[in-house]
Amino acid sequence: MNCWTASNWHNQRRPDVELQLRSAMISGYMTMPSPNLRLLTVLLSGMLASTMVLAQSSERWFQIEVSIFTNEDPADRESEYWRPATAPLSYPGTMQRLQSLMDLLIIDDLLIADAPVPEPANLTLANTPSVTTVTESILATGPFPADSSNEFRFYDFARDALVELPASAGNFLQTNQAIESSPAHRLLYHTLWRQPVSASTNSIPLYISGGQQFGGTSELNGNLTLRFNAIADRVNVDADLWLSEFSILGDDSMNWELPAVPTRVQRNHEQYNDDNGLDFRINRIYKLKQSRDMRSTEFHYLDHPAFGVVIAVDSYTVPPPALVDTETAAQQ
Missing domain, CATH: 1.10.287 (Helix Hairpins)
Incomplete structure (x- = not known):
């Protein structure tokens, strides 16, 4: 209200x-x-x-912090009758994902590539690969820059938009500790970042994924969209999230379906489906679709019988670029 x-x-x-x-x-x-x-x-x-x-002035910078957690009480989840949505779940076409330090380096395989493995009977010093060969083999497999087409650049956490910040930079440490210490809840997702928040026409949905993995699929999926209302001087958040329950023995009477996660927002390690040979089925999907207008520095809670979202936005002023001592840099 x-x-x-x-x-x-x-x-x-x-x-x-x-x-x-x-x-x-x-x-x-x-x-x-x-x-x-x-x-x-x-x-x-x-x-x-x-x-x-x-x-x-329809665009201002904010620091956004979000925690998403389950409500484990079965009575709460059974308080409403859940069935497959009439309209299928879907991801927006313009969605993107927050960047993180994991994206800077990709290590697909640290095994020695093409290194000869001598038979024990023929093991001699001459057949042992040299240090140079081993080093070159390791370098041939990674790590590599995430995008080899561009020059490597480390994140400027104070000035770059849509980059995940360390938890110590936020204000939810005690909140998350309280959630994790409670048997009634389980923390699914937490992150914080900074970004310019634009009007509705320029807002970009952000991909959200969290919780445990079942057959390569996360429990929590969906997106958050932040919009700036310059007239009311408020930030509006649109949450479109769903929480899935998995089991080996699913309920075949319900046709629960999840949309495929767009490849462009997947991280490398998420593109591999390691289900240990188990066939997980969806028992139920809980959907949260809410909008909320927020003032800066306020603590907001989006409620749902199965899970909840805590979100806060704070105004942020982007600092000027750091001055570089060209003479010192040249000497280095």
């Missing part, structure tokens, strides 16, 4: 009131004394200019 205050009403209505005053001022132009008219014109022009600047 939105809590409307006098300031909220003022922010919503001020442009219309100003335009009405301006129209009234123009229509009464010939009857108003010239000095008062000039003064009122200056005042109203300043107010209108301020409103235009506010409308144009």
